[in-house]
Amino acid sequence: QVQLVESGGGLVQPGGSLRLSCAASGFTFSDYYMSWIRQAPGKGLEWVSYISSGAGFIYYADSVKGRFTISRDNAKNSLFLQMNNLRAEDTAVYYCARGGSTGDWWGQGTLVTVSS
Amino acid sequence: EVVMTQSPATLSVSPGERATLSCRASQSVSSNLAWYQQKPGQAPRLLIYGASTRATGIPARFSGSGSGTEFTLTISSLQSEDFAVYYCQQYNNWLYTFGQGTKLEIK
Numbered sequence: 001q002v003q004l005v006e007s008g009g010g011l012v013q014p015g016g017s018l019r020l021s022c023a024a025s026g027f028t029f030s031d032y033y034m035s036w037i038r039q040a041p042g043k044g045l046e047w048v049s050y051i052s053s054g055a056g057f058i059y060y061a062d063s064v065k066g067r068f069t070i071s072r073d074n075a076k077n078s079l080f081l082q083m084n085n086l087r088a089e090d091t092a093v094y095y096c097a098r099g100g101s102t103g104d105w106w107g108q109g110t111l112v113t114v115s116s
Numbered sequence: 117e118v119v120m121t122q123s124p125a126t127l128s129v130s131p132g133e134r135a136t137l138s139c140r141a142s143q144s145v146s147s148n149l150a151w152y153q154q155k156p157g158q159a160p161r162l163l164i165y166g167a168s169t170r171a172t173g174i175p176a177r178f179s180g181s182g183s184g185t186e187f188t189l190t191i192s193s194l195q196s197e198d199f200a201v202y203y204c205q206q207y208n209n210w211l212y213t214f215g216q217g218t219k220l221e222i223k
Binding site for chain 1: 148150152158159160161162165171172203205207210211212213214215216217
């Protein structure tokens with residue numbers, strides 16, 4: 001059974017940092033591209049970033065480029081998103097998803113709130 | 117950036133009836149189009165990829181069609197569990213983009 005469990009969300013002040021984690025199980029993590037997708041409260045979906053299976057290919061949305069860093073640890077079946085210089089508009093539920101073009105499995109999401 | 121436009125914003129349909137949802141891309145995305153279903157408080161679920169291929173475990177009442185810039189998701193006979201928000205997503209070119217969603221509600 002595929003499982004993706006995000007953690008690390010919370011309340012942070014503008015300009016602050018957070019590191020999100022996604023623990024994967026039930027599949028061979030190292031075989032798959034992985035992605036972060038976010039959804040602002042009551043809004044639609046935004047694809048934030050994805051990383052190839054070996055971390056050789058990484059893409060970011062323009063809205064987060066230079067502030068967010070995606071990474072993975074295949075030995076620990078884990079995906080990460082380091083978020084720096086956070087802004088109010090980064091407030092959203094952040095989902096970890098399996099896949100680099102479509103997300104065929106999603107975690108339950110972790111809420112990031114950027115507010116003073 | 118490819119802009120995805122979904123119509124209608126809200127669709128009211130009775131259980132047992134057919135629902136047809138539309139998605140238009142601002143430029144051709146070939147068949148690199150996916151559909152997702154999202155229920156309140158839940159993560160999206162992949163329904164269709166490649167414009168017309170059902171994802172694992174998706175019932176046959178869900179079907180997708182189209183290519184280029186015009187796409188359709190059809191639900192042939194609505195069940196109570198199908199009332200949700202549906203999103204289309206293009207993955208032809210990075211930056212991948214989603215439509216704004218169609219809310220399918222009970223009539």
